[in-house]
Amino acid sequence: MRISQRAQSIQESPIRKLSALxxxxxxxxxxxxxxxxxxxxxxxxxxxxxxxxxxxEEVLSYGPSDGLEALKEAMVHYFAYFQIPLEVKNIxxxxxxxxxxxxxxxxxxxxxxxxxxxxxxYTNYNGYASLCNVSLVPVTARAEDGFHLxxxxxxxxxxxxxxxxxxxxxxxxxxxxxxxxxELQAIGVFAKKHDLVLIADEVxxxxxYDGKVHFSILQLEGLQDRVxxxxxxxxRYSACGARIGAVIxxxxxxxxxxxxxxxxxxxxxxxxxxxxxxxxxxxxxxxxEVMAEYQKRRDILFSILTSHKGIVxxxxxGAFYIMAKLPIGxxxxxxxxxxxxxxxxxxxxxxxxxxxxxxxxxxxxxxxRLAYVIETAKLERAAKLLLAALDRFQG
Amino acid sequence: MRISQRAQSIQESPIRKLSALxxxxxxxxxxxxxxxxxxxxxxxxxxxxxxxxxxxEEVLSYGPSDGLEALKEAMVHYFAYFQIPLEVKNIxxxxxxxxxxxxxxxxxxxxxxxxxxxxxxYTNYNGYASLCNVSLVPVTARAEDGFHLxxxxxxxxxxxxxxxxxxxxxxxxxxxxxxxxxELQAIGVFAKKHDLVLIADEVxxxxxYDGKVHFSILQLEGLQDRVxxxxxxxxRYSACGARIGAVIxxxxxxxxxxxxxxxxxxxxxxxxxxxxxxxxxxxxxxxxEVMAEYQKRRDILFSILTSHKGIVxxxxxGAFYIMAKLPIGxxxxxxxxxxxxxxxxxxxxxxxxxxxxxxxxxxxxxxxRLAYVIETAKLERAAKLLLAALDRFQG
Numbered sequence: 073m074r075i076s077q078r079a080q081s082i083q084e085s086p087i088r089k090l091s092a093l094x095x096x097x098x099x100x101x102x103x104x105x106x107x108x109x110x111x112x113x114x115x116x117x118x119x120x121x122x123x124x125x126x127x128x129e130e131v132l133s134y135g136p137s138d139g140l141e142a143l144k145e146a147m148v149h150y151f152a153y154f155q156i157p158l159e160v161k162n163i164x165x166x167x168x169x170x171x172x173x174x175x176x177x178x179x180x181x182x183x184x185x186x187x188x189x190x191x192x193x194y195t196n197y198n199g200y201a202s203l204c205n206v207s208l209v210p211v212t213a214r215a216e217d218g219f220h221l222x223x224x225x226x227x228x229x230x231x232x233x234x235x236x237x238x239x240x241x242x243x244x245x246x247x248x249x250x251x252x253x254x255e256l257q258a259i260g261v262f263a264k265k266h267d268l269v270l271i272a273d274e275v276x277x278x279x280x281y282d283g284k285v286h287f288s289i290l291q292l293e294g295l296q297d298r299v300x301x302x303x304x305x306x307x308r309y310s311a312c313g314a315r316i317g318a319v320i321x322x323x324x325x326x327x328x329x330x331x332x333x334x335x336x337x338x339x340x341x342x343x344x345x346x347x348x349x350x351x352x353x354x355x356x357x358x359x360x361e362v363m364a365e366y367q368k369r370r371d372i373l374f375s376i377l378t379s380h381k382g383i384v385x386x387x388x389x390g391a392f393y394i395m396a397k398l399p400i401g402x403x404x405x406x407x408x409x410x411x412x413x414x415x416x417x418x419x420x421x422x423x424x425x426x427x428x429x430x431x432x433x434x435x436x437x438x439x440x441r442l443a444y445v446i447e448t449a450k451l452e453r454a455a456k457l458l459l460a461a462l463d464r465f466q467g
Numbered sequence: 468m469r470i471s472q473r474a475q476s477i478q479e480s481p482i483r484k485l486s487a488l489x490x491x492x493x494x495x496x497x498x499x500x501x502x503x504x505x506x507x508x509x510x511x512x513x514x515x516x517x518x519x520x521x522x523x524e525e526v527l528s529y530g531p532s533d534g535l536e537a538l539k540e541a542m543v544h545y546f547a548y549f550q551i552p553l554e555v556k557n558i559x560x561x562x563x564x565x566x567x568x569x570x571x572x573x574x575x576x577x578x579x580x581x582x583x584x585x586x587x588x589y590t591n592y593n594g595y596a597s598l599c600n601v602s603l604v605p606v607t608a609r610a611e612d613g614f615h616l617x618x619x620x621x622x623x624x625x626x627x628x629x630x631x632x633x634x635x636x637x638x639x640x641x642x643x644x645x646x647x648x649x650e651l652q653a654i655g656v657f658a659k660k661h662d663l664v665l666i667a668d669e670v671x672x673x674x675x676y677d678g679k680v681h682f683s684i685l686q687l688e689g690l691q692d693r694v695x696x697x698x699x700x701x702x703r704y705s706a707c708g709a710r711i712g713a714v715i716x717x718x719x720x721x722x723x724x725x726x727x728x729x730x731x732x733x734x735x736x737x738x739x740x741x742x743x744x745x746x747x748x749x750x751x752x753x754x755x756e757v758m759a760e761y762q763k764r765r766d767i768l769f770s771i772l773t774s775h776k777g778i779v780x781x782x783x784x785g786a787f788y789i790m791a792k793l794p795i796g797x798x799x800x801x802x803x804x805x806x807x808x809x810x811x812x813x814x815x816x817x818x819x820x821x822x823x824x825x826x827x828x829x830x831x832x833x834x835x836r837l838a839y840v841i842e843t844a845k846l847e848r849a850a851k852l853l854l855a856a857l858d859r860f861q862g
Binding site: 085088112114171268313326340344 | 475
């Protein structure tokens with residue numbers, strides 16, 4: 073008996089694959105600071121659990137396949153704050169941003185079709201590409217350009233008869249880059265020229281620093297019918313375990329297809345949708361403090377890391393990740409060593425090896441992704457541990 | 468811009484596709500009795516919501532990709548009751564039985580591969596086959612045989628070089644058939660002979676009537692390494708909206724592949740898993756009353772339907788569905804007519820057209836699936852409405 077090729081070839085999550093080593097370290101009594109995963113320590117808003125506590129239905133029944141109407145209305149209201157006019161019919165609630173990605177991929181591409189993506193990119197795109205049998209075709213962004221989008225000429229080189237879409241993420245995971253209006257407009261022109269769909273993962277929308285403003289592809293003129301946004305409450309409301317995301321598009325045919333995919337899996341989790349309504353009902357002020365906290369963390373991590381001459385990195389403009397190039401050949405070996413051999417005062421740090429964030433073979437081998445989602449005192453300690461470990465690993 | 472073939476070709480759920488008509492009927496003030504969907508009215512056990520109310524984590528964080536350890540342990544304990552020995556490593560928690568199906572399909576089949584399935588079958592298998600680009604190859608079970616498995620000769624005829632698995636559902640949705648040990652053993656021999664995987668959807672395990680006992684494929688001798696069970700709490704604990712299911716297999720390679728699929732979508736919903744632990748901690752006695760209630764409903768629905776000479780049906784042995792052959796040519800037209808034109812005392816009934824439960828073109832056109840998941844008084848009224856409607860539709 074043999075298992076499928078896709079089960080064999082699907083990449084292990086580089087963010088999670090070292091978890092067994094981390095667990096072993098913890099069992100030895102070592103404190104592990106997690107810089108590997110975007111799991112914020114910001115409390116989930118009380119409004120989320122309050123709404124669930126108020127849920128008094130006797131039967132926890134199936135909801136609508138495309139999500140609770142009240143949640144979609146709350147989202148329409150949320151987007152109106154950004155002057156992005158939506159209707160409930162433009163939204164399908166997904167089980168996490170993860171499912172939203174798979175819905176978007178499946179709606180625009182058939183097995184063997186291609187989606188162009190700027191690398192480094194959120195590694196789970198790989199997993200969904202495997203599951204949906206879609207090929208991700210990378211265009212490499214450079215640290216020297218602040219990981220902004222490569223030139224349109226580079227995108228042009230990747231177009232084939234099987235190209236169906238361009239996939240972007242802004243604010244970017246793993247680089248923290250926030251794309252400018254002009255680069256998004258240029259990509260919009262490119263998409264239109266080749267009759268492609270523009271998919272953007274905008275789950276970090278709220279987290280932009282130094283006064284930068286996020287521009288959504290939903291705001292691109294003349295592209296109304298060609299864009300799909302992948303969204304989630306995981307980071308927005310620090311509710312990663314809720315698994316509530318959404319696909320947003322004004323293209324009716326796309327939404328019709330996605331509605332059928334949604335029917336196939338019946339519905340997203342009901343209680344967590346109820347909680348999400350509570351979160352979306354919060355005044356927008358809620359984000360001010362959260363954003364300030366993340367900006368403070370970014371500044372701490374960035375300033376400690378830049379104190380080390382050997383590390384190459386850009387100051388993130390948004391999200392809560394830094395892609396750092398380390399003065400070592402094999403970042404994964406370093407990441408393993410951190411969990412198996414290194415410790416300082418019985419503490420160590422966990423990082424996500426960079427290679428998994430690239431599609432081009434060999435790229436990112438000397439890079440790591442660091443998430444700044446833990447409180448400042450711990451973050452400072454973790455960053456200093458990382459520098460100490462780096463010196464010891466090189467020595 | 469074009470959408471994918473799979474988005475165009477995926478079947479609309481025959482259980483849900485008439486929902487818009489039902490909603491319109493309700494807006495007109497008509498009461499609609501839902502016999503179309505397996506949404507039980509049995510209250511979700513209080514232990515479920517209690518456990519969630521007791522959840523005091525500040526951050527609703529990602530859980531393990533393969534599910535909360537405590538939930539897996541509770542499931543191991545649950546299966547031990549049936550003398551089915553499992554270990555936590557044999558279980559991956561899925562987001563509903565739906566995701567469990569897609570994990571199972573993806574683990575054993577690549578795009579273009581085939582899975583043999585006895586029809587009529589749970590229609591959502593079609594949706595997942597489309598999404599996973601797997602072909603379902605039907606073997607037709609006959610009402611005259613109580614919808615028990617067709618002969619092995621029939622299965623043999625469907626084997627091709629691309630056949631990867633056999634998919635069964637017992638107790639069966641939509642027929643209510645509970646497969647006997649001997650027929651499962653025969654399928655086991657067949658699977659072994661052709662080096663196929665045996666997948667069984669056993670989500671209705673608890674619901675067998677007249678003293679019948681469910682036999683799980685996990686209990687098949689000599690097939691330990693070749694079976695995958697798709698499971699869910701949706702019906703077991705009347706918690707359809709929770710979206711908590713599981714894939715169970717003792718094949719390590721299969722579970723390794725599925726663990727990677729699970730990583731790609733990060734984790735199942737945390738709170739609903741917490742609730743599920745509460746449900747699984749209930750003593751097994753909990754099911755006695757529930758089963759008795761369903762058996763009573765089955766008896767009512769069956770006896771009313773058999774009072775009509777034109778309806779052909781078998782007494783279900785388990786689950787909570789009846790597949791009924793009606794004396795009309797087009798059950799879907801009838802189902803639509805029920806929601807758009809028929810009403811009796813401003814009440815009507817909704818049924819699921821049978822065609823969507825078959826893969827063979829033309830089959831099931833004169834059949835409907837009826838779910839007996841509403842309380843007896845309403846069920847009686849709904850069944851009588853159906854008979855009245857049938858007479859009026861024919862007249």
